[in-house]
Amino acid sequence: MKASQFLITTLKEAPADAEVVSHQLMTRAGMIRKLGAGIYNYMPMGLRVIQKVEAIVREEMNRAGAVEMTMPVVQPAELWQETGRFEKMGPELLRIQDRHERDYVIQPTSEEVVTDVARQELRSYKQLPKNLYQIQTKFRDERRPRFGLMRGREFIMKDAYSFDRDEAGAKASYQVMAAAYRRIFDRFGLKYRAVAADSGAIGGDLSEEFQVIAATGEDAIVYCPASDYAANMEKAEALAPAGPRPAPANPMVKTPTPGKSTCADVAEYLGVPLATTIKSLVLATDELNEAGEVVKSQVWLLLLRGDHDMNEVKVGKVPGLDKGFRFASIPEIDAHFGCKPGYLGPVGLKKPLKIVADREVAVMADWICGSNEPDFHTTGVNWGRDLPEPDLVADLRNVVEGDPSPDGKGPLAIERGIEVGHVFYLGTKYSKAMNATFLDTDGKPKHFEMGCYGIGITRLPAAAIEQNHDERGIVWPDAIAPFTVVVCPVGADRSEAVKAAADELYAGLLAAGVDVIIDDRGERPGAMFADWELIGVPHRVTIGDRGLKEGMVEYQHRRDAAATKVPATEALAFVKGRLSA
Amino acid sequence: MKASQFLITTLKEAPADAEVVSHQLMTRAGMIRKLGAGIYNYMPMGLRVIQKVEAIVREEMNRAGAVEMTMPVVQPAELWQETGRFEKMGPELLRIQDRHERDYVIQPTSEEVVTDVARQELRSYKQLPKNLYQIQTKFRDERRPRFGLMRGREFIMKDAYSFDRDEAGAKASYQVMAAAYRRIFDRFGLKYRAVAADSGAIGGDLSEEFQVIAATGEDAIVYCPASDYAANMEKAEALAPAGPRPAPANPMVKTPTPGKSTCADVAEYLGVPLATTIKSLVLATDELNEAGEVVKSQVWLLLLRGDHDMNEVKVGKVPGLDKGFRFASIPEIDAHFGCKPGYLGPVGLKKPLKIVADREVAVMADWICGSNEPDFHTTGVNWGRDLPEPDLVADLRNVVEGDPSPDGKGPLAIERGIEVGHVFYLGTKYSKAMNATFLDTDGKPKHFEMGCYGIGITRLPAAAIEQNHDERGIVWPDAIAPFTVVVCPVGADRSEAVKAAADELYAGLLAAGVDVIIDDRGERPGAMFADWELIGVPHRVTIGDRGLKEGMVEYQHRRDAAATKVPATEALAFVKGRLSA
Structure with missing residues (x-):
């Protein structure tokens, strides 16, 4: 290429709304131009990068036996109504009407359409396994699009969907994709980690994110430098501490802590380590009748060490909280504790509730918590002696640097990453919702076992830049340089x-x-x-x-x-x- | 590729709504699957064809010096308001609103966006000429989508736009594209013709359609087998007949023609050739005031030989009709002719009007027309003797087989084609509407001279099939076979x-x-x-x-x-x- 025949449109200054370095540099380097909020022209210099990313992804998807097709950008609402997502998804699903006032969506992803394809075209077990993918324009109407291609509204995604006879097959297909993703990310020439991710309501362990390592990344990645363990923060398990709970050493004493309503303030005021304090989080669950009215509520007290953060995903898996929970209301808190938040604790409750202790809290002795009285905390609290054992003990918290790795191979470290790929075992979630079946060996219809596999084609260059730049500009790996x-x-x-x-x-x-x-x-x-x-x-x-x-x-x-x-x-x-x- | 790993989904029967052979065969061969009206999944077998078409187009566009970029599918309405197309275009422009109720369109084409790119990025004459293109999903909300990929709503188009300093440059860029298109269509391995097309309000002769020859094509293509003359029916000129008008030989006679209101019926009834009859078409033009109210109307009588068809594009170029015309109303016809349609003629009018004779009609003698009295026609009518010479003589008709070629190289032939490409000189239509300028050698801003160049990527395979199939199925040329x-x-x-x-x-x-x-x-x-x-x-x-x-x-x-x-x-x-x- 001769530069004079190409279109080079570098800028000295980044636009005022470019908050992150990749957005600044892609704009300054003339790779993208904003057309509207979260909507960009892919300029010739940027499109070359995107096309190289696409070519690598396409090659490795084909090598892994996936078959490319293209699903429409504008999709009839009927399919999205079958799975309920037309109603359930928020406004990020862009809903439109054509001249005849029929409803459509602009595809943000294509589970519905590909499942519809499968139920029409994959009729026999002989056609399975099959993995269908596309590299296509997507749209998500983000409330606050920003960071350039990192969180745009219109973007290009590679989305693949596997269809199998049974769970074993689906898991094998998943592993084929996970291996293909490793080859793809290796070829990009980027530092990345494949991290275990939460698989939500589907269950099981077959969910991995591919994170490009970058100090500016939005996601915290937990890994063990001494092994290949890696997970995202939602998923990374905090092991139960080793050894038994120490015996109580101190008496329980109510201590004035005037105006000290946080664990950090209390620890500082009392001159004790933050790790000796316990924080009380009050949640509630509701039982509904068929009309959707609340017929009964249950209040829950979650206890975490003062220096630990609650992990919502883990809390959402605690039996009893796994159907959905909310934070308790002030009247509910008052009814159970007789006190406002800031001085709550599990001792001397006005009304019984369910107590869930984090694994760490469950083995602590002589701890400090609120006294359920404004401006007072209680020290030297001990399970069994001062209050009953907790109703439940569970992993409720985010891990922190130095926590033991779940694989027992050493302490955990944390770094930041940008999610650019995800492989996910779906099970029969969509095939059941859309009654997508094939005829199995016994001649009977059976729901497909599915997996889905995404790569953010236009996000990848932005992530690559967050990882590879200096004060003069971008530093591309050879494989995806323009x-x-x-x-x-x-x-x-x-x-x-x-x-x-x-x-x-x-x-x-x-x-x-x-x-x-x-x-x-x-x-x-x-x-x-x-x-x-x-x-x-x-x-x-x-x-x-x-x-x-x-x-x-x-x-x-x-x-x-x-x-x-x-x-x-x-x-x-x-x-x-x-x-x- | 192993067939077992691919997705082959042939069907014995075509769907009931598949009216044309390409739609039937693409569906039966498992190349496309309908998802909604005019919206198709490109199945793996079909996508391979589309990707081969894209690859050839991309290679030749790059070879011709065009630079690829990608413009968004979802485009802000503001740009479309600048050219007025947001309001002026019909419902085929799909207008949508995002979560903040801001207006957008789904791109049916991208003149506005690319002109916006040019006015921001092409600041100096030194950057010109430049040709920017994309291969991207488009949407046109056709009222009645049909014929599969031939007239879909969502489709893929290659659209290119050239930017030049001046008209000479723009015309050179146009010729570069016209040559590239010939290479592209040669490579597809299809029988095609590049035909001159009407350039509408832009004027000039720089508009060519690339038509794939097929008996089932929607368009009539006029060509001269003895030369390289080719034009579409709208454009092909009917030359003025050679030689002077014969002298009158017969007297003018009013003849009863009971119930014979068409030229064909009259000719048969009188036992004379159809070519001796003349048809009368009554049009009207309106003069509007600033409020858009009609202040004055003018009625026009167009005369064509009984066996010829009116060409609306040519009529729209007649001085006085070139600002728009309509068919006259029954009261207007009655006021001027004192007769209902079917027996109209230019002799003995109640009220004067403008008479425009087709070139052919102007040199006829002893012709037959309506007598302005029900159930009567007049024979032996002659210009000059029986009525004044026409106000205007013009080419008003479609050419027919055997007409002389405008290049004088022999008789014209007609065949049918499917338009899959178009090259068009735009001039400053969009650059003026959007005030898109560059700094010229004299340091002064100047509007870009533009051209636009489209290829229907997903229409091409359908056209190829209309041309190449037999009773057993499709016959692909090597270059674009799956x-x-x-x-x-x-x-x-x-x-x-x-x-x-x-x-x-x-x-x-x-x-x-x-x-x-x-x-x-x-x-x-x-x-x-x-x-x-x-x-x-x-x-x-x-x-x-x-x-x-x-x-x-x-x-x-x-x-x-x-x-x-x-x-x-x-x-x-x-x-x-x-x-x-």
Whole structure:
């Protein structure tokens, strides 16, 4: 490609609304242009990256035996009504009407359509397993789109859906995809982790997120440096502490803590470690009648160590809380504790409730909690002696750095990531909702066992940039760079030798199948180098008159601090040697 | 590809709503599945064809120097309001609102967005010329979608837009695209014609349609077999007849023609050629005031030979009719003719009106027309003698077979076609509406001169099928076939030799880079052959036990009436030799 024939539209300044570095750099490098909130033009420079991402994904999906098709962007509402998602999904599902006032949605994902395809086309067990995928435009009407391609409204997703005879088959299909995803992410040339994720109502352990590691990532990733254990924060288990609960050592004493309504304030005020305090969280569950009216409510007290955070996903799995819960109302709290929040505790309740202790709390002795009286806390509280044992003990909290890894291989570490892929075992959730069946070996209809597998095609470049950039711009891995090599002639307008040498190297690289661009725009060297460092092309060869007189050109990798002189006659071979396989 | 790993979903019957052969065959061959009115899943077999079409288009667009980008499917209404199309376009423009009740459209085309890109990114004449294109999902909310991918609502279009400094540049860019389109359509392997089309309000001659020839095509294509003249019916000029008007030979006579209100009936009744009759078409034009109220109307009488059809595009170019016209009302006709339609004529009018004669009519003598009295026609009518010469003479009619070609190279022929591409010089229509300018050499802002260039990516396969099919199914040209070669082992489950020979040929073709599928589904030969003939894979090799015993396999091109025996050892070379380059 010749730069003069391409469209290079770099900017000195990032737009005011670009909060994250990938959004800033993709805009400045001329890769995207905002057309509306969360809606972007993929400019030529950005589209090249997206197309390289797509090509890698397509190749590996095909290699894994998945079959590509394309489902419509505009989908009839009827299918979405079959699963109830037309009503249940929030406003992020963009609902539209055509000229005949029939309802449609713009696809945010395609479980309904692909399940409809399966129930029509996959009629016999002989056609299974089958994995259908598409790389297609999606739309989610986010309330607050931001961060450029990181959280856009219109985006491109690769979504795949596997169909199997039975659970064993579905799990095998899942593993095929999980392995394909590892190959895909390896090929992108990014640091990533496949982390176990919560599988929600489906249950089981077959849910993994593919997280690109970046300090700016939204998600906390838990991993064990000494093993391959990795999970997201929702999923990572906090083990039950080893050893028995210590015996009580102190008497229970009610202590004034005027105005100290948080564990941190109380610990500081009393001069004790935060880890000796316990926080009380009051939840409630409702029993409804057929009309959807609340007929009975139950209040729950959850106890966590003062320095731990509640994990909502884990709480949602506690028996009794697993059908949905809410935070208790002030009247409910008052009825059970006779006190306002800030000084609550499990001792001396006005009215019984269900107490769930975090695993850590269950083995603590001589702890501190609220006295159910404003401005007072109680120290030296002990299970069994001062209050009954908890009704339930469960893992209720987020893990923290240093917690033991669930696989017993050492302490856990935490880093941040950006989710760009997800593999998920769906079971029969959609096939049952849509009565999608095939005829099994016994001639009887059976619901498909399904899995779904997504990759955020347009999110991936943004994540790659969050991980790979410096103060001058983007640093692309070779595999997804818009161009692999840029040839920069300096003063080609003044020197025939420079122009000839640059054209020759460019032609040589092109002939070798290298994705190369030559900057023939006639820009001054400073502006030219700044552009290519901003755009992040990994390999640059600079050809100037002074160097050529000594028979040399300059090679510089985008990560190199300085250029390397290379004999002009060896430049082609040198650059080819530097490209990743 | 192994058929068992692919998704083959052929059907014995076409759906009831499939009216045209391409819709029937694409559905039966499992290439598309209807999801809603005019909305289709592109199934794996169909997507392969679409992707091959896309690849050829992309290659040739890039070769022609166009730069690919992607514009959003969901576009803010503001841009469409700038050109007025948000209001002016009919309901085929799908208008939607997001959660914040802001207006958007689903793109049916992208002039507005690309012009917005240009006015932001193309700031200097140094960046011109530039041609930006995309291959992207479009939506047109057709009132009556039908014919499968021929007239769908959601479809894929390649749309390109050129930006130039001046008209000469724009015309050069247009010619570059017209040449690229010829390469693209040559590569598809289809019979097509590039035909001159009307350029509407833009004027000039720079508008060509690319029509795939097919007997079932919606459009009539006019061409000269002895030259390269070709135009669509709207555009093709009917030359003025040679030689002077003959002198009157007969007297003017009013003749009873009871109940004969059409030229054909009159000619038959009087026993004269239809070409001696003249039909009277009564139009009207309105003059409006600023409030849009009609202040004055003018009635026009258009005269065409009885066997000719009016061409609305040509009529719309007649001076005085070129601002819009309508058919006259019954009261208007009565006021001018004192007679109801069916017996109208230009002689003896009650009230004067403008008479426009078709070029052919202007040189006729002794013609027949209505007498402005029910059940009477007048014969022997002559210009000058019986009525004044017409106010205007113009080309008002569609050409017919045998008319002289406008280039003087012989008679015209007519065939039918399906429009799948269009190149069009736009001028400054959009750049002026959106005030899209660049700084020219003199430092002053100037409006871009534009062109637009479309190819119906998903329509092309349908057009290819209308042109290439037989009673057994589709016959794909090699370039866009879903697979180029199919290897059909017969009885591989019973014969190791068959399986081994088929696998070896398959492996050899794969290694040679041939797009080959092997049918390992274990279907019976009849069903297997029927599938591949329906799907239309151009080259088939059948390997069976009986043939192998003689060392032979069978090759059959989809167009061949019978198979050719080929030594098994030469099969690979033989097939490779049969593939188009």
